[in-house]
Amino acid sequence: MPLLVVGSTAFDSIETPYGKEVDCLGGSAVYCSLAASLFTEPRLVSVVGKDFPKASRDLLATKKVRLEGLEEAAGKTFRWSGRYSADMNSRETLSVELNTFGDFRPKIPKQFNDSAFVFLANGSPETQASALEQVSDPTFVVADTMDLWIETKKDALLDLLRVVDGVILNDQEIKMLTGENNLIRAGRKALSIGPKLVILKKGEHGCFLFSNFFHHALPAYPTEHVVDPTGAGDSFAGGFMGFLAECDSLSIWNLKRAIAYGTVTASITVEGFGVRAIAEATRERVERRYQELIQFIAM
Amino acid sequence: MPLLVVGSTAFDSIETPYGKEVDCLGGSAVYCSLAASLFTEPRLVSVVGKDFPKASRDLLATKKVRLEGLEEAAGKTFRWSGRYSADMNSRETLSVELNTFGDFRPKIPKQFNDSAFVFLANGSPETQASALEQVSDPTFVVADTMDLWIETKKDALLDLLRVVDGVILNDQEIKMLTGENNLIRAGRKALSIGPKLVILKKGEHGCFLFSNFFHHALPAYPTEHVVDPTGAGDSFAGGFMGFLAECDSLSIWNLKRAIAYGTVTASITVEGFGVRAIAEATRERVERRYQELIQFIAM
Numbered sequence: 001m002p003l004l005v006v007g008s009t010a011f012d013s014i015e016t017p018y019g020k021e022v023d024c025l026g027g028s029a030v031y032c033s034l035a036a037s038l039f040t041e042p043r044l045v046s047v048v049g050k051d052f053p054k055a056s057r058d059l060l061a062t063k064k065v066r067l068e069g070l071e072e073a074a075g076k077t078f079r080w081s082g083r084y085s086a087d088m089n090s091r092e093t094l095s096v097e098l099n100t101f102g103d104f105r106p107k108i109p110k111q112f113n114d115s116a117f118v119f120l121a122n123g124s125p126e127t128q129a130s131a132l133e134q135v136s137d138p139t140f141v142v143a144d145t146m147d148l149w150i151e152t153k154k155d156a157l158l159d160l161l162r163v164v165d166g167v168i169l170n171d172q173e174i175k176m177l178t179g180e181n182n183l184i185r186a187g188r189k190a191l192s193i194g195p196k197l198v199i200l201k202k203g204e205h206g207c208f209l210f211s212n213f214f215h216h217a218l219p220a221y222p223t224e225h226v227v228d229p230t231g232a233g234d235s236f237a238g239g240f241m242g243f244l245a246e247c248d249s250l251s252i253w254n255l256k257r258a259i260a261y262g263t264v265t266a267s268i269t270v271e272g273f274g275v276r277a278i279a280e281a282t283r284e285r286v287e288r289r290y291q292e293l294i295q296f297i298a299m
Numbered sequence: 300m301p302l303l304v305v306g307s308t309a310f311d312s313i314e315t316p317y318g319k320e321v322d323c324l325g326g327s328a329v330y331c332s333l334a335a336s337l338f339t340e341p342r343l344v345s346v347v348g349k350d351f352p353k354a355s356r357d358l359l360a361t362k363k364v365r366l367e368g369l370e371e372a373a374g375k376t377f378r379w380s381g382r383y384s385a386d387m388n389s390r391e392t393l394s395v396e397l398n399t400f401g402d403f404r405p406k407i408p409k410q411f412n413d414s415a416f417v418f419l420a421n422g423s424p425e426t427q428a429s430a431l432e433q434v435s436d437p438t439f440v441v442a443d444t445m446d447l448w449i450e451t452k453k454d455a456l457l458d459l460l461r462v463v464d465g466v467i468l469n470d471q472e473i474k475m476l477t478g479e480n481n482l483i484r485a486g487r488k489a490l491s492i493g494p495k496l497v498i499l500k501k502g503e504h505g506c507f508l509f510s511n512f513f514h515h516a517l518p519a520y521p522t523e524h525v526v527d528p529t530g531a532g533d534s535f536a537g538g539f540m541g542f543l544a545e546c547d548s549l550s551i552w553n554l555k556r557a558i559a560y561g562t563v564t565a566s567i568t569v570e571g572f573g574v575r576a577i578a579e580a581t582r583e584r585v586e587r588r589y590q591e592l593i594q595f596i597a598m
Contacts, residue, residue: 087480181386183503184521204482205504206518217518217595219505222483256598296516297596299555 002041002066003245005029005238006106006131007121007144009046009070013081014273016088018227024274025056027078028121028144031231034278035238035265036119037063038286039246042238043112045069045131049076049100059279068109073100088229089203108134117245119237120164122146125156132163140250142166142197144237150176158193166197168237174200183208187215199240199259201233209259214252218259221267221293228273232266235278239265239286264289301340301365302544304328304537305405305430306420306443308345308369312380313572315387317526323573324355326377327420327443330530333577334537334564335418336362337585338545341537342411344368344430348375348399358578367408372399387528388502407433416544418536419463421445424455431462439549441465441496443536449475457492465496467536473499482507486514498539498558500532508558513551517558520566520592527572531565534577538564538585563588 007029013022033042043066052072060067078101081094104127108115116139120128128143135141141164149157150173157177161167167190171183177193180186183200187210190198200208206219240262247254264286269278306328312321332341342365351371359366377400380393403426407414415438419427427442434440440463448456449472456476460466466489470482476492479485482499486509489497497509505518539561546553563585568577 182523182525184523202504205501206516215521215595216597217505217521219516219518222514222516224481224483226481253598260598294598296514297598298515299552299559299593299596 001116001245001248002043003036003241004043004045004108004112004115004118004135005032005036005121005241006045006108006119006128007032007123007234008078008101008104009044009048009052010078010080010101012230012274013079013094014228014230015083016228017084017086019273021273023079024276025059026080026231026274028234030060031234031269031275031278032119032121032238032241033060033065034063034275035235035262035269036242036245037065038239038265038281038283039242039261040117041066042242043069043115045106045108045112047071047073047100047104049073052077063279066112069107069112071107073103075100077101082230084229088226091229106131106134116140116248117241118142119241120144121234121237125149125153125160129156129160129163132160140165140244142168142199142237142241144168144233145173147173147176162194164195166199167195168199168201168233170201170203170233174198184215197255201236203229203232207236207259207263209255211255216256216259218256218263219297221263221289222296223267223270226270229270231275231278232270235269236262236266239263260290260293261286264293300415300544300547301342302335302540303342303344303407303411303414303417303434304331304335304420304540305344305407305418305427306331306422306533307377307400307403308343308347308351309377309379309400311529311573312378312393313527313529314382315527316383316385318572320572322378323575324358325379325530325573327533329359330533330568330574330577331418331420331537331540332359332364333362333574334534334561334568335541335544336364337538337564337580337582338541338560340365341541342368342414344405344407344411346370346372346399346403348372351376362578365411368406368411370406372402374399376400381529383528387525390528405430405433415439415547416540417441418540419443420533420536424448424452424459428455428459428462431459439464439543441467441498441536441540443467443532444472446472446475461493463494465498466494467498467500467532469500469502469532473497483514496554500535502528502531506535506558506562508554510554515555515558517555517562518596520562520588521595522566522569525569528569530574530577531569534568535561535565538562559589559592560585563592
């Protein structure tokens with residue numbers, strides 16, 4: 001099945017201990033779509049400015065990302081710049097220019113209304129909800145969010161979490177959302193808000209998958225060459241959702257495999273600046289790395 | 300096979316968000332021995348003062364910890380006090396009185412010379428080496444250490460790591476020892492110093508096991524009720540070494556099982572103040588929790 005992805009398209013200027021690159025193609029929906037494209041057809045719904053180059057559009061099209069929902073508005077494309085710490089476990093935002101993304105009102109093209117699998121990348125909960133309302137009868141909807149929305153739009157976020165199937169959070173976000181420091185208790189509390197699945201990303205420490213029926217832990221792929229962590233979370237979401245959309249099955253076994261595929265696509269993304277590594281990845285490379293991950297955790 | 304455990308015996312005064320307890324029985328060798336006692340006969344080599352009460356000695360004897368190597372010296376028993384942060388991920392040492400432990404020169408009783416399995420709990424690398432020299436032909440020796448020795452006695456520590464079979468480090472220690480921020484690269488570099496096994500403890504994020512033949516990752520047991528983290532690392536070591544001594548086999552399969560048992564004994568320890576929870580644990584409880592851990596990680 002195809003995967004509807006709603007979120008940002010951006011140009012990022014990134015500084016890490018491995019170098020500095022300016023105006024790399026990025027944005028949550030782009031990372032997610034590129035990772036998902038390894039498994040299924042991503043339907044991108046996003047907005048760019050008049051400055052969005054044909055080369056970036058072509059890159060996405062080459063990866064079979066459907067672009068009918070990529071709106072081109074007057075003004076410039078969203079721009080972000082940031083700098084990572086020496087151990088790359090934290091980053092500082094140097095500048096944000098929302099540009100056209102500041103007024104993003106997602107319009108789901110008619111031919112995408114029937115999407116069964118939907119990923120609402122990070123955005124204001126109202127924007128996420130308005131996108132979701134335009135999908136007629138989705139099977140599986142997962143939302144991402146961030147500290148800003150937990151702080152400033154908590155009620156709208158809680159409303160959204162009651163209608164989606166799953167939420168993806170990192171450890172800081174889940175602590176902030178639930179007020180629990182213990183991650184297992186935080187997972188249970190997040191489930192009690194409403195979503196059937198809570199996916200907790202812990203970066204280099206792997207992830208947890210919580211449901212009311214089972215809890216599952218998966219270590220991260222043992223990456224030795226992290227060049228640029230930007231987009232790791234969105235690539236995780238893309239691998240996770242893309243694999244499930246490909247399977248068109250939400251069995252416990254497939255959910256566990258899906259977070260392993262998400263782990264793999266995230267591990268590929270961080271090995272290059274911007275989207276370079278994930279855009280160059282092949283399904284064969286994904287499968288090889290998936291087997292390596294399974295070996296790494298096998299008892 | 301029995302397990303020789305060389306390290307400290309102490310009285311700890313501990314403050315956590317769950318309460319405060321004064322003069323709890325503790326010390327690296329005590330936590331390790333109590334955890335190991337769930338699997339095999341621990342042979343404790345340590346030192347206490349004249350103030351060490353019969354009740355503590357009786358507790359250890361009840362758990363079948365052999366006490367011929369527990370020296371009683373003039374003066375008082377080692378005392379430590381500390382306070383944990385609200386999320387219990389960091390702690391502040393409030394006071395340290397080394398007392399009799401300050402002059403600890405481990406003397407391995409003759410009847411323990413033949414120990415095949417040896418755990419050198421945290422101590423100065425010279426003290427650890429002098430204990431090891433007194434064991435005639437050990438099969439499997441693992442050493443613990445800490446930031447203090449990496450900073451102040453690095454050469455002696457490197458000498459020790461060349462002659463032991465394994466080393467247990469936490470994430471900060473391995474970064475400090477190897478100068479590598481990436482934990483997988485740090486693991487490889489630690490192996491290149493000499494030990495055949497590097498066990499990397501990451502607290503709530505689980506652990507890694509590195510060897511030149513395989514790398515393995517294991518998430519932590521999903522503990523929801525951490526009351527006092529003191530002794531978690533030494534209890535991990537006790538479960539790990541105790542299980543291997545019981546098996547008397549160092550197959551890859553047993554090494555992987557051993558870190559799972561170490562994970563389980565650590566998870567029990569943190570559910571009570573001081574040694575209370577680990578001293579009350581039964582093998583049946585350990586096995587139940589081992590199965591829960593296996594379920595938690597099973598694909």
